[in-house]
Amino acid sequence: MLTGCNDAFSRKQSRPRAGENRSKSGYKLEIVDQLHRAIKSDFHLRALASSTTELVREACRRHELSGAAAIVLGRTLTAACLLTSLTKDERERVRIDIRGNGPLGRVLADCRSNGDVRGCLLCEPDDRHRTPPAHAQGARVSIAAYTGQGQLAITRDLGLERPYQGSVALTSGEIDEDLEGYLTTSEQLPSALGVEVLVDGHGQVVRAGGILCQTFPDGDQTLLERLRHDLRAGNLYDLLLRERPTVDLLGFALGGADFDDMGTTPLQFACPCGPQTARAVVSTLGADDIEKLAGEREYAEVNCQFCGSNYQLTSAQLRELAAELRRSRS
Numbered sequence: 001m002l003t004g005c006n007d008a009f010s011r012k013q014s015r016p017r018a019g020e021n022r023s024k025s026g027y028k029l030e031i032v033d034q035l036h037r038a039i040k041s042d043f044h045l046r047a048l049a050s051s052t053t054e055l056v057r058e059a060c061r062r063h064e065l066s067g068a069a070a071i072v073l074g075r076t077l078t079a080a081c082l083l084t085s086l087t088k089d090e091r092e093r094v095r096i097d098i099r100g101n102g103p104l105g106r107v108l109a110d111c112r113s114n115g116d117v118r119g120c121l122l123c124e125p126d127d128r129h130r131t132p133p134a135h136a137q138g139a140r141v142s143i144a145a146y147t148g149q150g151q152l153a154i155t156r157d158l159g160l161e162r163p164y165q166g167s168v169a170l171t172s173g174e175i176d177e178d179l180e181g182y183l184t185t186s187e188q189l190p191s192a193l194g195v196e197v198l199v200d201g202h203g204q205v206v207r208a209g210g211i212l213c214q215t216f217p218d219g220d221q222t223l224l225e226r227l228r229h230d231l232r233a234g235n236l237y238d239l240l241l242r243e244r245p246t247v248d249l250l251g252f253a254l255g256g257a258d259f260d261d262m263g264t265t266p267l268q269f270a271c272p273c274g275p276q277t278a279r280a281v282v283s284t285l286g287a288d289d290i291e292k293l294a295g296e297r298e299y300a301e302v303n304c305q306f307c308g309s310n311y312q313l314t315s316a317q318l319r320e321l322a323a324e325l326r327r328s329r330s
C-alpha cells in the first residue's frame with residue numbers, strides 16, 4: 001500500500017452552527033469548533049482559546065480511535081490549532097511531529113491559518129490504548145505513559161522556499177507542557193499552554209479544547225506562572241466538563257482581567273488530499289514500475305495517512321499515467 005498526501009485538493013467538513021439545536025425550553029447555544037483570540041487590555045498578554053470537540057471526534061471517527069489514543073491525537077490536533085498563532089498569512093501552516101518512544105508516541109498534526117486541521121497516529125493502537133486511561137479525582141489525565149520520551153518537532157511552513165523547523169525534547173510526554181517549553185525557548189515567547197480531551201466511560205470524545213497565553217520575554221511572568229499551575233491542576237479540564245464557551249476560557253486564561261476580543265476563526269477537520277494527490281504519489285514510482293504494477297493487479301490503492309481516505313487507480317488508469325509520464329519526458 002502506498003501512502004502520502006499533498007495539498008492538491010480541499011475538502012471541508014460541515015460544521016454545526018450556533019443556535020441550530022432547539023431544546024424544549026427554547027434555543028440552546030451549540031458550542032462550535034473555533035479559535036478565539038483576545039488581548040489583555042494593557043496589551044501585556046495575548047490569549048487564545050479553542051473549542052475542538054467536533055474536529056477531534058471527526059479525526060477519531062476517521063482513524064477509528066477512542067480512549068487514550070483519542071486523547072493523544074486530540075491533544076495534538078488542539079495544540080496545532082493554537083500554534084497557528086505563530087502564523088500570519090492564511091496560506092501558512094504549522095505542523096507538530098511527535099517522535100516519542102511510547103506505544104502511541106508517533107503523532108502528526110498540522111493546521112492552516114484558515115482553521116483547516118488534520119492529523120493521525122503513525123502507530124497502530126491496540127485494545128488497551130482504545131480504553132479510557134486512569135483518571136484520579138482532582139487531577140488531569142496523564143498521557144505520558146503512552147507518548148514516552150523523545151523529540152517533538154515543529155515545522156512552520158510560511159510559503160517560503162524552505163519551511164522553518166525547530167524541535168524540543170519530549171520530556172513530560174503531556175504534549176502541551178513540552179510545546180510550552182518549545183515556545184518559550186525556541187520562539188522566545190514565554191507561554192502557558194494547556195490542551196484537554198475528555199472521554200466518556202466508553203472512550204468516546206465528550207469535549208476537547210485548549211488555551212494558549214503568551215507575553216513578551218521581558219513581560220510580567222506572574223500570570224503565566226499562575227496559569228501553568230492551574231492548567232496542570234486540571235482547571236481547564238473542569239471548565240470543559242462544565243461546557244464553558246471559549247470566551248469563558250479566555251477569561252480564565254487572563255485571570256479575570258479585562259480583555260479586548262480579537263475575534264474568532266472557525267476550526268474544522270479538513271484534508272486537501274484527493275484523486276490528483278493519489279496520482280502524484282503513484283507518479284513518484286516512475287513509468288516502468290507503474291506499468292509493472294498495472295500488469296500485476298487490478299488496481300493500486302493510495303491511502304492518505306492524515307485523513308484515512310483511500311484512492312484507487314485501476315490498471316487502465318495506471319497505464320494511462322505511465323504513458324503520460326513518458327510523454328512528458330520526451
Ligand SMILES: [Zn+2]
Nearest residue numbers: 271273304307
Ligand atoms: Zn487526506
